[in-house]
Amino acid sequence: MSAATQELTVEEKLRQLFNLQRIDSQIDEIQIMKGELPMEVSDLEDEIAGLQTRIDRLQSVVTEMESDLSKYHAQIKEAEMLIQRYQAQLDNVKNNREFEALTKELEMQRLDIQLKEKKIRAGEIELDNKRDTLKGTEDRIEKKKKELDAKKVELNQIIEKTDQEEKTLRGQSMAAREHVEERLIRAYDKVRTSYRNGLAVVTVERNSCGGCFNKIPPQLQLEIAQHRKIIACEHCGRILVDSLILGIDGE
Ligand SMILES: [Zn+2]
Structure with a gap:
């Protein structure tokens, strides 16, 4: 074989070298594919975990805000009932002092209703914002989960496929090397x-x-x-x- 090697022209040697390079580059490509996908999969898993934490937090904030709002609504109902009761009592006041006390109480309940209505309006805007953010985050996590599934499928396919392919290429590389001088x-x-x-x-x-x-x-x-x-x-x-x-x- 060594005698045959000696007889090769430079052109043939160059072609052999280029052929070896081509095979080795294919092996490199497999390494790159294998090397990046597991990292991409684990990056996606981290990102999804982060998004899930965010979603959990947003959901508890939304629940808390909803409960605040229903509390304000209940307090308004309560104030309205009190107003009705005080107004009925107004019809039977016995003296001026009692009248003033009831009037003051009525005013306080009405102010309280106004305050709660203001809180409800502000709270509803904030709640809408939070719900939008939550929805956006949920959409994003869905997208990332799909991406992750696709990457996992891809990775498994590569692992399945490349084992054989890489073996073949390594064999070809070894064979190609034998033709090239030391x-x-x-x-x-x-x-x-x-x-x-x-x-x-x-x-x-x-x-x-x-x-x-x-x-x-x-x-x-x-x-x-x-x-x-x-x-x-x-x-x-x-x-x-x-x-x-x-x-x-x-x-
Ligand atoms: Zn150069």
């Missing part, structure tokens, strides 16, 4: 692990490195296109291939 594999692994996106082999795109996006001098671009030697980006160290190689690559 020196290049070492360079490939070194660069691949130094970048978060795991890219060690990139194409030239719009006269720039597809990895770090720095401009590639025209002379270097020419050399890349000639496939006479393996060329790394002078800025990021990634191995550069021209898109022509991909065009030739019929896979």
Whole structure:
């Protein structure tokens, strides 16, 4: 096998490297999908728990306000009954002092009714606001719960599906590695692990490195296109291939 490796042209070596990169990038994608979904699921669960706490609090505030309002209504009824009673008593007053006392009492009950009516008006506005907020929060929690269900389904599907897919890809990656010479594999692994996106082999795109996006001098671009030697980006160290190689690559 080592003899066969020696005979490979640079172009073939580049294609093998690019092929390996493509397989490894698919493995990376699976890792990313797996890596983010559990976090998204737990973020959503936290958010839903927070919303539920808010809903519970709002519900108890609404209940309290409703009970305040019905208390005011009852107090008004009571005052109205008292007014009726005092008015009846007015017909049978025996002296001026009694008359004044009853008149004062009537006035107090009427003032009390006015005060309670004012409290009811303000309370109803506030209650409406709270109910709106509650409704909005309930709508939001419903939306988040649906989102969570969807994410959980997605996560389970990925776990179910990717186990097999990842195994296959890892096998393909191992096989692809065997075709690439040791020196290049070492360079490939070194660069691949130094970048978060795991890219060690990139194409030239719009006269720039597809990895770090720095401009590639025209002379270097020419050399890349000639496939006479393996060329790394002078800025990021990634191995550069021209898109022509991909065009030739019929896979
Ligand atoms: Zn670069």
